[in-house]
Amino acid sequence: MTLLVEMMLPSEGMAGTLFSIIDTLVLANRLEAARAGDAEAQKSGPPIRWRLIDIHGKPVSIGHPLLDSYQTNADDSEAAERRALVVAPVQMRNLPHLRRLVAEQADAVSLVAKRHAQGALIATCGTGVWWLAAAGVLEGRTVAVPWTHQAWFSREFPSIRLAQGQALVCDGPILCATTAAQQVSLAIRLLASLGAADLAGLVASILLFDAEREQVMTDIAEQGMISYASDSVLYKAIQWMRRHLDQPITLDDVARATCASTRTLLRHFDRHL
Numbered sequence: 001m002t003l004l005v006e007m008m009l010p011s012e013g014m015a016g017t018l019f020s021i022i023d024t025l026v027l028a029n030r031l032e033a034a035r036a037g038d039a040e041a042q043k044s045g046p047p048i049r050w051r052l053i054d055i056h057g058k059p060v061s062i063g064h065p066l067l068d069s070y071q072t073n074a075d076d077s078e079a080a081e082r083r084a085l086v087v088a089p090v091q092m093r094n095l096p097h098l099r100r101l102v103a104e105q106a107d108a109v110s111l112v113a114k115r116h117a118q119g120a121l122i123a124t125c126g127t128g129v130w131w132l133a134a135a136g137v138l139e140g141r142t143v144a145v146p147w148t149h150q151a152w153f154s155r156e157f158p159s160i161r162l163a164q165g166q167a168l169v170c171d172g173p174i175l176c177a178t179t180a181a182q183q184v185s186l187a188i189r190l191l192a193s194l195g196a197a198d199l200a201g202l203v204a205s206i207l208l209f210d211a212e213r214e215q216v217m218t219d220i221a222e223q224g225m226i227s228y229a230s231d232s233v234l235y236k237a238i239q240w241m242r243r244h245l246d247q248p249i250t251l252d253d254v255a256r257a258t259c260a261s262t263r264t265l266l267r268h269f270d271r272h273l
Contacts, residue, residue, distance in 0.1 A: 003194050004080030005050045006115070009060055010108050010131070012101060013088035017125065017180045018052060021086060022070050024187035025050055028196075028203050048191070049073050049080065055108035082194040085115040089126035089180060095152050098127060102134050109134045116173065123190050125177035133157045137174065144169040144176040184208070198246070205245040213245065233260045234268045 005025060007018040029046040051072040052060045062070055087108070092098040102109065112135035116122055124132055126146055132138050133156070142161040145153045150162055163169040168177045168185055170193060177186045184207050191200035240257040241249055255262045 001047060001082065001195060002080050003048045003191075003196065004083045005048065005086060005190070006057075006084070006120075007050060007052050007086045007088065008055060008057075008108060008111060009052060009088050010055050010090060010101070010105050012090045012092075014091060014126075014180060015088065017183050018086065018088050019070055020180075020183035021187040021190075022050060022052075024184050024203060024207065025191075026069060027206065028191060028199055031202050031206075032199055046073060047196075055105050055111060057111055082121075083115070083118070084121040084123060084190055084194060085112065086186075086190070087112060087122070087124040087128040087131050089124065089128040092127050098130060102130050112137060119173070121173050121175060121190065121193055123175040123177075123186060125182060125186060126179055129153070129176055130156075132174065132176075133160060141171040141174055142169055143171065143174065144178045146178050202246040233258050233264060237265060237268070 005021070007021065009015055009018060025048045029048050032047050049072075052062070052070065054060050059072055062068070090098065090101055092101070108131055112122060112131050116135065116137040122132060122137060125144075127149065129138070129143055129145055130153075132143075133153070138157070138160045140159065140161075142163050144163045144166055153160070154162060163176075167179075167182050168189060169175070170189060175186065175190060175193060177183070188200045188204045188208070191197075191203065236258045237254050237260075240254060244253075251262050251265065255265050258265065260268075
């Protein structure tokens, strides 16, 4: 499956939010290449492609060599099986300023409406939701809006429902996050919504904080168990589980992977954990 993610940067847009999404997509491509093998990855190319575009749909050029990894990697957008458009939020001074930005960039509104009509998933965060609302793609839907803007948004668009106490909301082909702090979670949910749920789960296991997992690994490190011989049952069990954190794991699975009985495996865990 080939996915195309277009990222639209309006005037006064927060480019860093789009870079965070690209960082997540780069990791997803690397993980998928590792799963498929180098030969297959070189043959098929990256499964996730992106284009950084302006409000007219034209590519945005990034001139500095240190930012080369953020350049578009989409050579043929028509080959994508699934598509998404991510709209960057803007730095607003007040509501009149935000209204003016939306009004002055009517092409951005038109592009959102066009991509929605073409069946693309539309995603944004924070103030970017104003472009979606202006394009008419949010009618009757539930969206996430920053608490600082909810009263304004409700008055401007009374037919659009506000999510209560949710940082990230997916309603049909619309994906909204409240703030820029959710950009990694937004990118992971976007992958899942585009049909790459298994890859999204793998990315989440690496990028999203999990207190229980962190504590387990901290305990293991502090007790020096990582230094055990690589052919030991406990070492092999830990390494296998780390590679399969994105999947349901049972004791029988770990026992088979380590070529040990469940009784032997439990004895090692009871002794050292």
